[in-house]
Amino acid sequence: AFANKIWNAARFLFMNVDRAAEIGITVDPIALGAMPMVDSDAPLEARWIVAELHATAAKVNQSLENYRYDDAANTIYQFFWGSFCDWYIEIVKLRLDFSESADNAQTKDALATLVSVFETALRLLSPFMPFITEEVWHALYDGNPPAKSIALTRYPQGDTHLHDEAVLDMVALQSLIVEVRALRKEIAVEEKAVTPIEVRTGAIMQGVIEQNIAMVERLARVNEVRFVQQITAGVSKHSTPSFDVAVIYERTIDVAAECERLTKDIAKYEKGLAAAGRQLGNEGFL
Numbered sequence: 248a249f250a251n252k253i254w255n256a257a258r259f260l261f262m263n264v265d266r267a268a269e270i271g272i273t274v275d276p277i278a279l280g281a282m283p284m285v286d287s288d289a290p291l292e293a294r295w296i297v298a299e300l301h302a303t304a305a306k307v308n309q310s311l312e313n314y315r316y317d318d319a320a321n322t323i324y325q326f327f328w329g330s331f332c333d334w335y336i337e338i339v340k341l342r343l344d345f346s347e348s349a350d351n352a353q354t355k356d357a358l359a360t361l362v363s364v365f366e367t368a369l370r371l372l373s374p375f376m377p378f379i380t381e382e383v384w385h386a387l388y389d390g391n392p393p394a395k396s397i398a399l400t401r402y403p404q405g406d407t408h409l410h411d412e413a414v415l416d417m418v419a420l421q422s423l424i425v426e427v428r429a430l431r432k433e434i435a436v437e438e439k440a441v442t443p444i445e446v447r448t449g450a451i452m453q454g455v456i457e458q459n460i461a462m463v464e465r466l467a468r469v470n471e472v473r474f475v476q477q478i479t480a481g482v483s484k485h486s487t488p489s490f491d492v493a494v495i496y497e498r499t500i501d502v503a504a505e506c507e508r509l510t511k512d513i514a515k516y517e518k519g520l521a522a523a524g525r526q527l528g529n530e531g532f533l
Contacts, residue, residue: 249328250379253372256332257383260365263358266345272355274362277393281401283363291420291459292338293360294413299330300364304405307371320375327368334421335364341461362387373397416455419489420462426485427467430494434483440496443471445478448490 264274283300285293303326310319342357344350366387373380377398384397394400427444436442444467446456453474456463463469473495478484484493526532 249324250376252328252332253376253379253383256327256336256365257386259336260361261386263343264362266343267354267358270345270351272351272358274355274359276362276366276388279359279363279366281367282403282406283360283367285360289356289360290342291413291416292335292462293357295417296330296335296364297360298414299326300367300403301405303330304367304371304403306405308402308404323368323371323375327372331364331368336361337466338462341465367403370397370400371403416459419452419455420459422487423456423490423492424463424467426487426492427463427469427494430483430485430492431468431496434494434496435498436494436496439468441468441470443473443495444469445473445475445482445484445493445495446490447475447478447492452489 267273282304283297285297287294303322306322307319310316310322339357339361342353343361344354366384369380369384369387373384381397385392423446431442441464446453448456456472456474460472463472478491478493479495482493482495484491
């Protein structure tokens with residue numbers, strides 16, 4: 248499963264590199280340096296993923312120095328699968344705009360961060376999965392890498408002093424998105440449906456949400472964020488120390504179709520009960 252995750256991330260990256268090249272945007276991996284860095288005015292997700300990568304590299308190196316190979320492998324696994332694939336790739340899709348009206352500078356910056364973080368993550372991962380990382384790494388450099396093998400490159404060394412408030416802001420947004428997703432599941436919101444949400448929070452958290460509203464809308468399938476002093480009575484909500492959130496959703500029910508579905512369910516369960524009863528009444532089975 249993890250190998251598939253790596254291949255899927257690689258395909259996503261290569262596809263967007265090719266699309267960018269079609270409109271004249273190119274990114275040279277060699278020119279990006281050994282460790283990614285971004286400016287303080289970069290988008291939240293870029294500052295967050297770079298800070299996470301540095302923290303991951305530092306922790307991996309510390310684990311290796313202490314011969315805790317299991318901890319090192321688990322650390323890079325959690326970063327690549329969780330932070331990079333499950334969160335960052337989904338968010339960066341908002342920045343990779345190749346339309347005629349797009350901001351090419353913004354697109355190039357987003358693509359450069361994506362390539363740099365991915366290449367560094369491959370080098371971190373290479374001692375634990377040498378064959379797949381070797382293959383993908385050569386493909387990333389289009390067959391002309393800076394070294395004969397990924398094993399001969401510099402192993403990433405994270406900056407332990409690198410701290411960015413983007414990490415705390417991102418954690419807060421992730422918490423909000425996770426709670427909205429959980430609420431949608433609880434009240435049976437259709438998978439493709441987009442819904443408004445109500446949020447009761449402080450000024451700082453509200454500012455973070457407002458500055459990254461597109462991220463919340465995409466990852467939580469939200470079409471409107473309403474900041475309120477009190478959550479509407481009668482709706483399901485989740486509460487955390489930082490915010491209260493509710494999903495506003497009224498499900499339209501086709502009574503005839505719902506009755507038919509429930510009737511089929513009842514028949515299926517009754518059939519299962521009858522089969523179980525026959526087995527329990529069979530001395531040979533018991």
